[in-house]
Amino acid sequence: MTQNDTIRRIAGAVKADSFKMAALSGEERNAALRKVAAALKDREEEIFAANRLDLENAEKVQLAAPIVKRLKFDEAKLRDVIAGIESLTQLPDPLFKVLLDREMDEGLHMKKVTCPIGVIGVIFESRPDALVQIASLCLKSGNCAILKGGSEAANTNRILYETIHKAGVEAGLPEHFLTLIESREDIGALLKCDEYIDLLIPRGSNAFVQYIMENSRIPVMGHADGVCHIYVDKAADMSIAAPIIADAKTQYVAACNTVETLLVHRDAAPALLPAIQKLLSGEGKDAAGKTFPKVELRGDEGTQKLIPCLAAEDADWDQEYVDYILSIKLVDSLEEAIDHINLHGSHHTDCIITEDEAAAEKFMMLVDSAGVYQNISTRFADGFRYGFGAEVGISTGKLHARGPVGLEGLVTYKYKITGKGHIVADYSEGRKAFHFKDF
Amino acid sequence: MTQNDTIRRIAGAVKADSFKMAALSGEERNAALRKVAAALKDREEEIFAANRLDLENAEKVQLAAPIVKRLKFDEAKLRDVIAGIESLTQLPDPLFKVLLDREMDEGLHMKKVTCPIGVIGVIFESRPDALVQIASLCLKSGNCAILKGGSEAANTNRILYETIHKAGVEAGLPEHFLTLIESREDIGALLKCDEYIDLLIPRGSNAFVQYIMENSRIPVMGHADGVCHIYVDKAADMSIAAPIIADAKTQYVAACNTVETLLVHRDAAPALLPAIQKLLSGEGKDAAGKTFPKVELRGDEGTQKLIPCLAAEDADWDQEYVDYILSIKLVDSLEEAIDHINLHGSHHTDCIITEDEAAAEKFMMLVDSAGVYQNISTRFADGFRYGFGAEVGISTGKLHARGPVGLEGLVTYKYKITGKGHIVADYSEGRKAFHFKDF
Numbered sequence: 001m002t003q004n005d006t007i008r009r010i011a012g013a014v015k016a017d018s019f020k021m022a023a024l025s026g027e028e029r030n031a032a033l034r035k036v037a038a039a040l041k042d043r044e045e046e047i048f049a050a051n052r053l054d055l056e057n058a059e060k061v062q063l064a065a066p067i068v069k070r071l072k073f074d075e076a077k078l079r080d081v082i083a084g085i086e087s088l089t090q091l092p093d094p095l096f097k098v099l100l101d102r103e104m105d106e107g108l109h110m111k112k113v114t115c116p117i118g119v120i121g122v123i124f125e126s127r128p129d130a131l132v133q134i135a136s137l138c139l140k141s142g143n144c145a146i147l148k149g150g151s152e153a154a155n156t157n158r159i160l161y162e163t164i165h166k167a168g169v170e171a172g173l174p175e176h177f178l179t180l181i182e183s184r185e186d187i188g189a190l191l192k193c194d195e196y197i198d199l200l201i202p203r204g205s206n207a208f209v210q211y212i213m214e215n216s217r218i219p220v221m222g223h224a225d226g227v228c229h230i231y232v233d234k235a236a237d238m239s240i241a242a243p244i245i246a247d248a249k250t251q252y253v254a255a256c257n258t259v260e261t262l263l264v265h266r267d268a269a270p271a272l273l274p275a276i277q278k279l280l281s282g283e284g285k286d287a288a289g290k291t292f293p294k295v296e297l298r299g300d301e302g303t304q305k306l307i308p309c310l311a312a313e314d315a316d317w318d319q320e321y322v323d324y325i326l327s328i329k330l331v332d333s334l335e336e337a338i339d340h341i342n343l344h345g346s347h348h349t350d351c352i353i354t355e356d357e358a359a360a361e362k363f364m365m366l367v368d369s370a371g372v373y374q375n376i377s378t379r380f381a382d383g384f385r386y387g388f389g390a391e392v393g394i395s396t397g398k399l400h401a402r403g404p405v406g407l408e409g410l411v412t413y414k415y416k417i418t419g420k421g422h423i424v425a426d427y428s429e430g431r432k433a434f435h436f437k438d439f
Numbered sequence: 440m441t442q443n444d445t446i447r448r449i450a451g452a453v454k455a456d457s458f459k460m461a462a463l464s465g466e467e468r469n470a471a472l473r474k475v476a477a478a479l480k481d482r483e484e485e486i487f488a489a490n491r492l493d494l495e496n497a498e499k500v501q502l503a504a505p506i507v508k509r510l511k512f513d514e515a516k517l518r519d520v521i522a523g524i525e526s527l528t529q530l531p532d533p534l535f536k537v538l539l540d541r542e543m544d545e546g547l548h549m550k551k552v553t554c555p556i557g558v559i560g561v562i563f564e565s566r567p568d569a570l571v572q573i574a575s576l577c578l579k580s581g582n583c584a585i586l587k588g589g590s591e592a593a594n595t596n597r598i599l600y601e602t603i604h605k606a607g608v609e610a611g612l613p614e615h616f617l618t619l620i621e622s623r624e625d626i627g628a629l630l631k632c633d634e635y636i637d638l639l640i641p642r643g644s645n646a647f648v649q650y651i652m653e654n655s656r657i658p659v660m661g662h663a664d665g666v667c668h669i670y671v672d673k674a675a676d677m678s679i680a681a682p683i684i685a686d687a688k689t690q691y692v693a694a695c696n697t698v699e700t701l702l703v704h705r706d707a708a709p710a711l712l713p714a715i716q717k718l719l720s721g722e723g724k725d726a727a728g729k730t731f732p733k734v735e736l737r738g739d740e741g742t743q744k745l746i747p748c749l750a751a752e753d754a755d756w757d758q759e760y761v762d763y764i765l766s767i768k769l770v771d772s773l774e775e776a777i778d779h780i781n782l783h784g785s786h787h788t789d790c791i792i793t794e795d796e797a798a799a800e801k802f803m804m805l806v807d808s809a810g811v812y813q814n815i816s817t818r819f820a821d822g823f824r825y826g827f828g829a830e831v832g833i834s835t836g837k838l839h840a841r842g843p844v845g846l847e848g849l850v851t852y853k854y855k856i857t858g859k860g861h862i863v864a865d866y867s868e869g870r871k872a873f874h875f876k877d878f
């Protein structure tokens with residue numbers, strides 16, 4: 001049996017168990033979540049020891065500092081993931097919700113009811129806490145999950161997986177409610193299992209997400225790029241503009257909701273740009289005395305006339321820097337800003353800074369993005385900040401789920417109809433007629 | 440400029456106009472729909488003349504009778520599509536609905552609001568009434584549509600398109616709210632326009648839908664196969680079983696919701712199968728004296744012992760016949776029936792016939808299909824019969840929309856957040872905290 005066959009066999013077994021998962025009650029799923037939380041606490045020493053191994057390996061191969069930071073799974077991280085599981089048990093059950101309760105005719109009754117999607121494949125980067133978070137979201141929503149974590153975190157992922165899996169099975173979950181794939185080569189085989197896997201959620205680099213979208217018929221939820229914009233309108237309150245821009249660019253530079261391009265109305269530029277340039281020069285301070293990292297500015301011609309900066313090239317308008325770089329462009333109108341964003345943006349999150357409510361309304365109506373903001377930092381685009389409890393990821397697609405995706409993105413629905421021998425011929429030949437009545 | 444470039448240029452223009460569509464009010468869209476309905480009525484003679492041309496051509500090339508029947512666009516069809524448009528104007532606006540209205544903190548307010556998907560590509564078969572129906576559904580939901588109809592209906596489609604387009608533009612819709620593509624070769628170019636087209640809805644043969652899914656990165660909504668099942672449980676009421684099966688197989692044999700495989704509990708088979716065999720022999724009559732077309736039966740070994748029938752082969756369990764053929768298999772249990780359906784079905788619509796409520800509940804929970812029925816014909820799977828007014832198609836996918844898809848399948852949502860200079864650093868550094876409050 002080839003390794004591809006092995007993966008297919010596993011995926012088939014997961015699919016079979018997904019039907020058992022769909023039949024569990026919300027209380028059974030919550031009980032399993034509580035067992036998982038307790039088991040993680042019980043085995044914390046083993047988990048920390050495994051993580052130390054990963055950290056030592058990371059040191060040996062000299063992994064970059066940000067990766068090492070994300071790799072670390074200490075008491076604080078464990079406390080966080082356990083608190084996350086506990087808050088998940090408090091959330092209402094996303095399954096068995098009746099979305100529509102309709103009498104179609106005498107004795108003929110329809111209910112549209114939420115149910116799990118089935119089998120979800122999640123491929124994620126080095127953070128081991130993501131494994132716990134995703135496994136518990138899938139469990140809460142009655143889905144089976146197949147996980148592939150980053151190899152840097154192999155030891156931590158394995159012990160976390162074993163702990164969650166054992167606790168879940170002891171709590172009565174089917175054997176394949178959670179499966180860990182460890183080899184990078186297995187991803188290719190997974191992508192071909194479209195009859196077993198219902199949804200893929202890739203969390204990683206742009207190139208990686210693109211690769212997955214191009215190489216699988218399985219629907220993908222997520223985002224490849226995060227090219228977010230802030231447009232400073234001529235009617236902007238300048239006292240809030242610079243702090244918002246500094247926060248959106250520097251608060252966590254590696255995030256997808258970081259601003260990459262600043263669009264400035266020509267009338268607002270003379271006042272705004274020098275303030276921005278100073279604040280992001282590495283030596284500027286905000287009103288509270290806070291300093292910000294130095295940001296490289298790349299401006300169009302108009303910008304270059306107003307502040308010292310590098311020249312932006314055409315490619316800059318489409319680029320997700322994930323770095324302390326900001327491109328700046330002057331525009332003549334709100335409409336030009338909207339057109340630029342819809343052409344160059346990634347439909348993730350874009351913001352207008354203005355006190356003109358009509359301009360804000362137009363911007364929020366016409367900008368074709370999951371999040372459209374007025375007078376706040378783009379960094380707010382996040383499931384936790386939206387009050388969703390936890391998030392599976394952020395979707396820039398328009399179908400199914402858009403923006404930060406919580407539990408509701410992990411469920412679908414089915415139509416359950418009961419009758420007493422009803423046949424269609426009676427309706428098409430006029431002997432009976434529908435009488436719709438909703439409850 | 441190559442033809443591919445032309446299609447890309449058109450798709451780009453449609454995308455640009457989609458933002459104008461998104462800004463129209465529900466009343467503006469309804470007014471345009473009313474203008475369209477009036478224009479269709481005004482130009483009925485031209486429309487019928489164009490349709491006569493298509494019918495003459497169909498006769499010349501000796502198209503099959505069912506295709507000719509679907510091609511016909513007469514007064515009755517026109518009356519139907521105009522009535523459809525009028526009823527659409529009465530439906531609530533699917534746009535600008537506030538799905539979530541949440542205060543996140545003082546002065547920081549989020550609304551999750553429905554909006555159009557954007558640009559929808561619809562590729563459909565010979566029925567010209569589908570063009571009118573799809574164009575009006577897209578208009579009602581604020582989407583731009585690019586349509587490709589069947590070449591047999593080219594003359595009818597063109598006059599219908601011109602009439603709708605002219606009326607829409609006169610009513611204030613943007614130039615590219617509706618676009619007709621006439622050449623089959625252009626489909627390939629359309630499939631590559633993933634930055635302009637947000638959703639594809641193919642309505643045609645299995646092979647065609649499969650081709651589209653494999654050759655485009657654009658999300659596809661629809662179904663390739665319709666392999667629907669009826670399972671007759673041991674606790675079935677035999678007096679309703681045979682009429683339901685006859686209706687589900689013969690009421691409209693070319694539909695995707697027609698039953699293809701009958702699963703029968705071994706205990707129910709001796710009573711049921713002879714009755715089915717008689718009813719579908721071409722000479723059988725139901726209680727009301729109604730006759731049914733002859734249906735070819737293909738049974739497994741157990742079935743062959745009970746009634747005269749052909750031998751079913753393995754391939755029969757996965758086949759959508761779209762013909763007067765029914766495969767029959769005996770099963771030992773409810774669980775075996777469920778497993779068979781989940782393995783061989785197309786997740787479209789499946790029914791259990793039983794008086795045992797626990798068995799029905801289990802079946803409806805575990806069968807992984809858009810529609811799960813008890814004691815009714817599978818032919819009920821249809822947007823009109825569900826009371827959705829009109830349908831874009833039936834989806835067997837689990838994401839976004841499942842089952843018969845009405846207007847709600849043509850909209851997405853965005854998150855609109857307004858603040859007063861809110862930045863994330865204040866929350867992550869503990870100076871502020873979220874206080875979620877829903878309205």
